[in-house]
Amino acid sequence: MKKFQLKPLRALCLLSLAGLSTFSALTAHAQAEGHYYGGIGMGQARSKIDVDRINANLLSANPSMTTTSMTRDESDAAYKVFGGYQFSPYWGVEAGYFNLGQFGFKSTTNPTGSLDGRIKLDGVNLDLVGTLPINNQLSLLGRVGVHNARARDTFTGTGNVVILDPNPQKTQTNYKAGFGFAYQFSPSMALRGELERYRINDAVGNKGDINVASLSLVFPFGRTPEPAPKVVERVVYQQAPTPEPIIIVAPPAPAPTPVPAPVPVPAPKPERLRVSFNADVLFGFDNANMRLGGKEALNKFTQELKGVEYDHITVEGHTDRIGQAAYNEKLSLQRAEAVKNYLVNTSGLSAAKITTVGKGSSAPATAEGECKGIKTSAAVIACLQPDRRVDIDVTGSRPAAR
Incomplete structure (x- = not known):
């Protein structure tokens, strides 16, 4: 017959007790976090009951019988309902009701x-x-405790099998242990996964173990709310504000009497003066030498220029049509240069503002067809006298009288 071994169960209990001792030591300095909780769990239970011994004990009343075959039913659904009080983050106490299901066997005998x-x-x-605690959500669990289990047996026999007590019952206190994990979904709900072992004595005096793997939902309640942080009133001494300076606004100074703007003096209008001098008065015949009468005429002209702010003076020399054109052009330029030099040397006029031009016979004063006859005759020479001239063109302005 199979003999039950107690050593693994004792080792599990010792490990659980050692773990709980460690947890208790850790809580010596832990801050209390007391609260209640309740929960419900379901799982699978498997038996380790020595059914061979039970079968042998039941057949002891029939010493001539032997067992020819046996089938076992060693697992069933289990559930539990529990509640507890968590003294600190490390340990608590828990009470509950459990139902481990039912287990059984069937054997055939000889005689039939x-x-x-x-x-x-x-x-x-x-x-x-x-x-x-491993972190804020995951924790490892360990438990040891006692339980008071009720075992209700039912035996039936057929053929030559005689059952003396078909419905024995027994209630007995024994120990249990387990380990697992817990995962905190929120402050009001957690999930547990556990493996537990219950030590069981059945109604006919045999001992065995029931191992249960379960998942449970745990619902904490009655937590003490964390006290609100104390608000320490802080007195802040502030320096008295510096009085703002008094600003005295002086009355505005009287506006100065406007000074009438000076009446603008109109700018002098530009003037143009053109004077024509008889070349026969200024020069001798067929030369550019200045005569005394010509100098007097130019002196009178410069007297008229006093007070005139001139911009430019153009001196043009002209001849009559007697003679070659190239010669006449050269002679007219020489006479214009002679007039310019006299004006610069005697009257202080600026040479940079005087331009000379020799036009020869290209711009006659007489009309075409006048002065007919022999060119060298005295009558023709006298008729062509207006063509022999020096024109002085002055561009400037005369200041307005004050």
């Missing part, structure tokens, strides 16, 4: 017969739960 056995398990528990 059969034996069926079923066991139902439920009860209440009280655990010390330790928590080791």
Whole structure:
């Protein structure tokens, strides 16, 4: 027959107790965060009950019988409802109700017969739960505790199998342990995943373990709200404001009496003066030598120029048509240069403002057809006298009288 081994369960309990001792030491300086919580969990339970021993004990009343075959039903759905109080972030206490489902077996015997056995398990528990936070949401769990389980057995036999007590029941206190994790979704809900082992004594005096893997939803409540931060009133001493200076606005100074603008003196209008001198008076016949009478005529002309602000003076020399054109042009330029030199040397006129031009016989004063006859005759020479001349053209302005 199979013999149950207790060593793994003892090792699990010792590890859980060591973990809880560590958690308790950590909480010595931890700030309390007391709150209640409740929850519900569901999972899968698997039995490690020594059904071979149970079967042998039941058949002991029939020593001539032997078991020829056996089938086992060692798993079932389990659930639990629990509530607890979390003393600190590291440990708390929890109580609850659990239902581990039912398990069973069926064996056939020789002589012909059969034996069926079923066991139902439920009860209440009280655990010390330790928590080791990994971060703000994930924590590791460890628990040890005691439970009071009720075992209700049902046995039926057929053929030559005789059952002395078909419905034995037993309630007994034993220990339990487990470990797992918790994930905090929000301050009001968390998820647990756990592996737990329940030590069970059945109704016919046999011992075994029920291992449960479960997922639970946990709902914390009754948390103490964090106190609002104290507002420390701070007195700020402010320096008295400096009085603003008084600004005295002086009355505006009287506006100065406007001085009448001077009446603008009209700019002098430009004037043009053109004077024609008889070349026979200025020069001898067929030369550019200045005569005394010519000098007197020019002196009188310069007296008339006094007070005139001239811009430019043009001196033009002219001849009659007697003689060659090239010769006449050269002679007329020489006479214009002679007049210019006299004006500059005797009257102080600026040479830069005087231009000389020799036009020869190209601009006669007499009309075409006048002075007919032999060119060298005295009558023709006298008739052509207006062509022999020097014209002085002055451009300037005379200041207005004040």
